Amino acid sequence: MNAVPLEAVEQCYFCRSPLGPEVLRTAYTDLWPNPAGQVFTYRPCEPCRLVVLADRPVYGPALEEFSARQGGCAAFDGASPSWVVRALTRGLQARKLAVLRRVTRVEPGMRVLEVGCGRGAFAGYLARRVGCEVHGNDLHPLPASPGVTYHAGPFAPGLFGETRFDLIVAHHVVEHVYDPLAFIAGAHALLAPGGVLVLETVNKDCATFRWFGQDWGLLCAPRHTVLYSAAFFEDLPARVPFAGVEVFFDGYARAVSPLAQSLVHRLRLPLGTGVGKALAFALFALLNPWLAPLELGLGLGRAVITVVARRA
Numbered sequence: 001m002n003a004v005p006l007e008a009v010e011q012c013y014f015c016r017s018p019l020g021p022e023v024l025r026t027a028y029t030d031l032w033p034n035p036a037g038q039v040f041t042y043r044p045c046e047p048c049r050l051v052v053l054a055d056r057p058v059y060g061p062a063l064e065e066f067s068a069r070q071g072g073c074a075a076f077d078g079a080s081p082s083w084v085v086r087a088l089t090r091g092l093q094a095r096k097l098a099v100l101r102r103v104t105r106v107e108p109g110m111r112v113l114e115v116g117c118g119r120g121a122f123a124g125y126l127a128r129r130v131g132c133e134v135h136g137n138d139l140h141p142l143p144a145s146p147g148v149t150y151h152a153g154p155f156a157p158g159l160f161g162e163t164r165f166d167l168i169v170a171h172h173v174v175e176h177v178y179d180p181l182a183f184i185a186g187a188h189a190l191l192a193p194g195g196v197l198v199l200e201t202v203n204k205d206c207a208t209f210r211w212f213g214q215d216w217g218l219l220c221a222p223r224h225t226v227l228y229s230a231a232f233f234e235d236l237p238a239r240v241p242f243a244g245v246e247v248f249f250d251g252y253a254r255a256v257s258p259l260a261q262s263l264v265h266r267l268r269l270p271l272g273t274g275v276g277k278a279l280a281f282a283l284f285a286l287l288n289p290w291l292a293p294l295e296l297g298l299g300l301g302r303a304v305i306t307v308v309a310r311r312a
């Protein structure tokens with residue numbers, strides 16, 4: 001993919017206040033080779049305590065096509081012909097379920113929706129392992145897990161008819177969407193009384209973001225449109241009428257070292273190419289087993305947060 005047109009954003013995605021001065025800029029992206037040297041800037045909203053992408057790709061088919069082709073970890077495929085991919089996928093799903101069980105109740109018969117389900121690896125795992133009734137939503141889901149009801153299209157309450165859910169899970173989705181307030185309010189509307197929304201996302205208030213800035217391994221410009229903080233979510237009931245919100249410095253991605261990711265990013269390997277991607281992965285695989293436990297031991301493992309929001 002070559003350059004896509006950018007649009008300037010001057011106001012906070014949430015409160016519509018004018019954004020503060022630029023906190024970082026980068027032309028480095030894993031989205032496309034970026035031969036035109038397009039620069040992406042991030043600016044803060046001080047009242048909301050978050051940072052947003054201030055010049056973002058215009059939403060359209062090119063971006064959707066990319067998301068469908070390369071949907072991050074959600075693309076892990078439990079039905080892959082490669083045993084390495086299948087083993088990685090199983091480990092990942094087990095970690096997702098373990099985190100989910102640490103933060104909320106997950107029981108057989110619960111009706112669960114996973115937003116951003118990709119090929120449905122985790123949705124299928126929940127259905128088989130726990131016995132939940134599982135629905136999955138993505139822009140273009142590629143159904144690979146039986147036992148999951150798929151709903152294709154941009155997330156909107158209208159996609160699900162009258163169905164309401166006991167649990168809605170979205171792993172690393174809310175930092176990608178263009179109207180995150182509508183996204184969270186839509187999830188609230190789809191919860192049954194007492195239902196719970198669980199979001200996992202990246203946390204800008206962590207040591208590695210302060211140290212690395214534009215080289216932060218979790219920046220993923222320009223795919224990440226909002227970099228959140230725990231404080232933002234603690235104030236969420238003032239915007240969307242959840243009965244309560246808890247934030248955990250935990251997540252399935254905790255075993256991935258942000259320090260290792262950031263060091264690899266600093267090398268500026270061409271991630272838009274196959275060779276660049278393979279080199280980056282090899283370096284990361286060498287560094288991660290050493291750095292991940294060290295970071296957790298030093299209390300630096302706060303780069304991801306899990307948010308649990310409960311409907312009255």
Ligand SMILES: [Zn+2]
Nearest residue numbers: 012015045048
């Ligand atoms: Zn704001």
